[in-house]
Amino acid sequence: MASLTGNLGVDYVILFKVPPQERAEAEAAFVQLVQALARVGLSTTVRRGGDTDSLLVFVRAASPDRLARHVRRSRMQDWLHGVRTTGPEADASRALDEEPVTEAERLRIVYQLITQPVNEGGAGVGTSSFAKTVFPLRDQAFNRAWIQKWSKKQFLEQGDIDEIRNKFGESVGLYFAFLRSYSTFIVFPAALGFAAWLLLGQFSYTYALGCGLWSVVFFEYWKKKEVDLAVQWGVRGVSAIEHQRPGFQWEFETEDPITGEPRKVYPYTKRLRTQLLQIPFALASILVLGGLVVFCNSLEIFINEVYDGPFKQYLAFVPTIFLVVLTPTFSSVLMRAATVLTDRENYETIDAYNAALVQKQFVLNFFTSYMALLFTTFVYIPFGETLVPILDIWTRTAQAVASVGGKTLSTQQFHINPQRIASQMFYLTVTAQIVNFATEVIVPYLTHKAVVKAHELHVRGPAPQEQDDADEAEFLKRVREECHLDDYDVTADYREMVMQYGYLALFSVAWPLAGCCFLVNNIVELRSDALKIAISCKRPIPWRADSIGPWLTALGFLSWLGSITSGAIVYLCSHRSQHGPEAAGKSTTTSQLTAWGGLVSIVLAEHLYLLVQLAVRFVMKKMDSPGLQRERRERYLMKRRLLQESMRGVDDEKPSIEGAEATDRVTRETLEEEARKSSIRGQGSVEDIFWQRQRGAQDTIIIGRRLIEQGAAAGEKKPTPSPMAG
């Protein structure tokens, strides 16, 4: 029974739903499904589902031969699109021996066979309303070993990442590679931050410089590293291969300018018109989320720094509660709007769709994560005085409330407190990470357990496992459980890391310990993400990827913005701290001078950033990356081999002085005679005569020597007759 921890050779499971009211249609669809799968060379076997109205269709490649042919075809397609450097090999079996098929490659190819439309050579599963879930089975033995290994290991190696890639595909592999690189790099700001916290305190120029430099280096390093990884994994350029999005609606067909094949088109102008809706969408997001931030922050400022009445310690929690409750509510509404908007933008390819969605999500996340801190940095600290009218509204409201209760309100003088940014930072990073960990790992696990339990209790008729063959019962039980798991979404994991990077780049100068905090978090994160894939999610479809895609743009944007916010925070906060609260609000001139200094320090910081970026890019460009070098070398060697083959026998020149054979020894007379002869015969043009005067190198040498002699003689002022005068 040892093989029961394995997957019995199953590549994919299709969960087939049979709604009682559509039984006949479902049955017909089922027959079609099995036949379509058989047509593309996949074996099937069917079992009872977790409840009475579902079936489990197990799928695997019909034969190793058949699979090998598909692998080969897929690799040829890659070569055609420029992903692979090695061209077609006539001997298919040898090619597979040389470069064995990884599990990820097999699963990807089988998945494409199952889901691609029929006209593209697939079985077209996934478009019907009965068979919607197609998922690979988890490899329990591997997962167990993986979690054990990673929980013991202190530092991950490239080999560990390669293992992930071989198992879960390049897309997931790239995420773990990114996380590993990032977690290694973060040691520097963590150490620097700790040192700064000990020795320099907050708002230190040194820390801001170091952290900015670090962000540039990390960003440029990763850009290089991901290219390197893509080359190493043989996926460089896959993002250029376009996978048509299932929901895409086209208006007309044209010929593809590259491949010459028909291509479905949706007019660009129409899409642009929809895309313009992004502007009101962004404005609405700013308004809603920004309004919330201003509301809650001003209320909080009022309670903490102006209000001095009863229940102050309890009232202080009110704005936080508002923020905690309302932010997810609003942002989930906006996120749904973003999805609807992206759907309506009707992108042709999956990649374009995802990029557009990620972009909108990033904007929303940016607002929800950083708005409060940005408000503090750019409004509260430099222009705190302008908040007085808003605070007055609160004061009057509170006084009104108090007077209803027949009491008077005690308030205190409003002071701008630069520490506010640090405490916000602390709240946002530490608590957010704990909440994140809980929602990512613990909650899904418990929910899953509860769902399975509920399902078991809820099922009508005899439980399906009672009817299973004893040999298979345990296996089928496991499969039925996996059906209820969530899909793994790598985007969410990227988002978390990119947002963290943003906190570090933008605001860590206010609380230098953030780096340490993130370092600890990421060490856990690497393991908890592994745990998530191993335990609380379906096994992901092993998609390929050659870049972290839109997140790269996000990282670059955050790095740049980081230079600006750091510059502002360092100047403004240290200024405020030095001059103390009494300096603030003294006169408009002081305020203007503060703004002037702030602007200068922002401009300096930004340009220093851009300059350093140029320099780092220049240096990085000089350093050849091993992956690219290998790629170029392979290309070169392949071409040289081809060249040598095709040139063989064509280019065997004699090393003799061909075309310049030594003629008989010439004298002036014979040469001149011949020239005259040919001109008399009328055969020689001026050109022929010009060249025939000296036929071959030997003649040229003789005449040249004579001319040199004559020149020497002339130089000694003894003119001699020309050897060539007619």
Next chain:
Amino acid sequence: MASLTGNLGVDYVILFKVPPQERAEAEAAFVQLVQALARVGLSTTVRRGGDTDSLLVFVRAASPDRLARHVRRSRMQDWLHGVRTTGPEADASRALDEEPVTEAERLRIVYQLITQPVNEGGAGVGTSSFAKTVFPLRDQAFNRAWIQKWSKKQFLEQGDIDEIRNKFGESVGLYFAFLRSYSTFIVFPAALGFAAWLLLGQFSYTYALGCGLWSVVFFEYWKKKEVDLAVQWGVRGVSAIEHQRPGFQWEFETEDPITGEPRKVYPYTKRLRTQLLQIPFALASILVLGGLVVFCNSLEIFINEVYDGPFKQYLAFVPTIFLVVLTPTFSSVLMRAATVLTDRENYETIDAYNAALVQKQFVLNFFTSYMALLFTTFVYIPFGETLVPILDIWTRTAQAVASVGGKTLSTQQFHINPQRIASQMFYLTVTAQIVNFATEVIVPYLTHKAVVKAHELHVRGPAPQEQDDADEAEFLKRVREECHLDDYDVTADYREMVMQYGYLALFSVAWPLAGCCFLVNNIVELRSDALKIAISCKRPIPWRADSIGPWLTALGFLSWLGSITSGAIVYLCSHRSQHGPEAAGKSTTTSQLTAWGGLVSIVLAEHLYLLVQLAVRFVMKKMDSPGLQRERRERYLMKRRLLQESMRGVDDEKPSIEGAEATDRVTRETLEEEARKSSIRGQGSVEDIFWQRQRGAQDTIIIGRRLIEQGAAAGEKKPTPSPMAG
């Protein structure tokens, strides 16, 4: 005699010098030269030079066959380096028919044969001290037709540029293509500038915005256009082919990581150490040229705006004369230093050397061209008051001089005059262009005539033309004249255009008519540059190029700087103009407020520029360029052809339901039995049994249907026994 306007089939002329004191060595070198040329397949014939101590060695390819083989080899090399998409064709002659050899290609290949080192397959000419000048002969008929055509035509077409490229190579062709694009684009700022001059006056925000936008669009357009041209001319990627620089001194050899061939290396750290000398060099340049500018400008300001004594109208010319005399003197000294520095940096390749030299030249040109205007913009106008101490020095000096002469000096109150920038701009652009035209076309032409005349008078002994054969006399006279012409340097022409672009981008907001002025200049420039190549220079060696190289970086830098200077000029000058001279110097607060406003407008302008650049890049990326599209299409079709050839016969799958053949009709009993049998036989693992229960698609369908029925029955709460219970 019609063929005498032609070149008698001569590809190159080598001017061979025979210094009287080294006659024997020269003779030996001459013999070697002719033999070396014969060895690589070149015919030679020798004639008397322009004076007694020189010979003219005429060179051409020995035979069309031999040339065809060299062409083919060169094209294969291109393919190997990724420049060409079409691979090796076995049939060499057919390939040359399909893609005929242009004159530029032939001349390039012959030049490389003549000059490349012997170990790289060339004759190694050009390294000896006797044969230094190797040049192609001008095509007089073509040149005459060219000048006539261009002088009549109003607008040049792409065909005209292609003609240049076929005749003079891609390097020169690209320059004319750039000049054509630039001259076409400049119509926009010219029209806008004229309108602004009429309607808005100087320092207009509208003009600054329009001009900035224009510079972004032009820069991005040209980046795309040059790639397009390179693809169209089949030279994309040639800049990556490295031509070893003759003067390169290597320290050790390593293996090239790409080609695996030995490669000569000069340690990078050593070069870096030399490169660090660029810092003192740049500082010295700033000091010398900046000092000159401050000196002359302050003197001029003093004379024009403070001094009010006698001879004012004459004295006003003094600083200009200083500037005109000293700037070229200083900058030629610095230019020589730049060349020495670049030599000592010991670059491996010609391209790297040229790029490094161009970079230094650009820096020097930048200082000499713009320093005065930058001084006015960023020192004189915003902080004019700080100049008072310097002006006082002049006042005191003048008073001292005056008191020696026994007179008193009359001065007037110092006012900051924003018009100063416009008049400087006028002086620098209009006069500079007239001077440029003169030095470029007229002076060299006259010099050349004078040199030839002097030479004729100076020559000792009988004039060589008296000894020539009558048929050849005219031809040889022409060749001897061409020997004395200057080399054509495309870099100087680029420099002129880039500097002009700089004036437009940086300062034209102060004098909007600059665009019109440049438009007129460029219409002349296109023709005068043609004239220069046709009349006053040697025919250029037809080098290839796929980009305007370091000038592109220069253009980008100037566009960016333009956004800053324009923002500053518009704010500061319009501010000064509005508030009038009396506002200036009132209080430090006003000055600080001016500085604050200036800084804000600079920051806004710069970020607007960067934002627009991002947007334009995004849009440009969306627009597919025809050249790149063609390249991709070619690559794709070539690969598909190869693929189809190699896949033929391998991939002929039967469309049958292979691996899923319909088995005999199964009943529950037979299936179960077989499973049991194989398990009893001990042959079947759990996996085998799992899959063998349903053998083939037909079985799956039958069982699936039965399960659906049962599920429906269970849904109606009528439990039936399982069909598979053991």
